[in-house]
Amino acid sequence: MMEKLNYDIIDLLKLKDEMSNFEYIHRVNALVARLLVIHPFEDGNGRVSRALTNFLYKKKHLPIVFINAEKQRNVYLDALSEINVLELRVDDPGVDLTGLDLLMCKTLKTSYSNIYSGDKMLTNPEKEIEQHRLKSIRK
Numbered sequence: 784m785m786e787k788l789n790y791d792i793i794d795l796l797k798l799k800d801e802m803s804n805f806e807y808i809h810r811v812n813a814l815v816a817r818l819l820v821i822h823p824f825e826d827g828n829g830r831v832s833r834a835l836t837n838f839l840y841k842k843k844h845l846p847i848v849f850i851n852a853e854k855q856r857n858v859y860l861d862a863l864s865e866i867n868v869l870e871l872r873v874d875d876p877g878v879d880l881t882g883l884d885l886l887m888c889k890t891l892k893t894s895y896s897n898i899y900s901g902d903k904m905l906t907n908p909e910k911e912i913e914q915h916r917l918k919s920i921r922k
Contacts, residue, residue: 785821788814788818791814791817792835795839804845804913808845808888809880811836811839812883812884812887813880814835814839816863816880836848840891845891848887848890855886855890858886862882862883865882866882866883
């Protein structure tokens with residue numbers, strides 16, 4: 784399962800420029816959830832999954848995200864518990880990741896606004912992240 788996950792990560796990185804930010808975030812979430820289902824490490828699965836998330840986000844020029852342990856830990860764990868583990872094991876593309884997608888987009892929105900927009904909160908993080916990416920490419 785880890786070997787298949789590795790190839791899927793490589794495939795995602797090859798296709799990253801052809802995907803919208805949300806589609807990419809969704810695919811990253813699915814890969815990370817699969818890693819957590821595989822549970823390859825006795826300890827440190829959470830740290831590795833967050834490192835993988837930020838590594839993959841960085842490859843798409845998205846900001847690093849932080850899960851606030853005090854405020855978001857339970858929401859994160861609840862989002863993970865909503866995912867149908869059996870569907871993940873068979874790589875069902877229709878797996879419902881709504882809770883995880885929502886949490887990561889909100890976290891990304893906060894990270895992005897803290898990094899790039901000062902006190903201004905973003906209303907459409909995907910659109911604004913893409914605009915920022917396009918501006919940096921043009922320079």
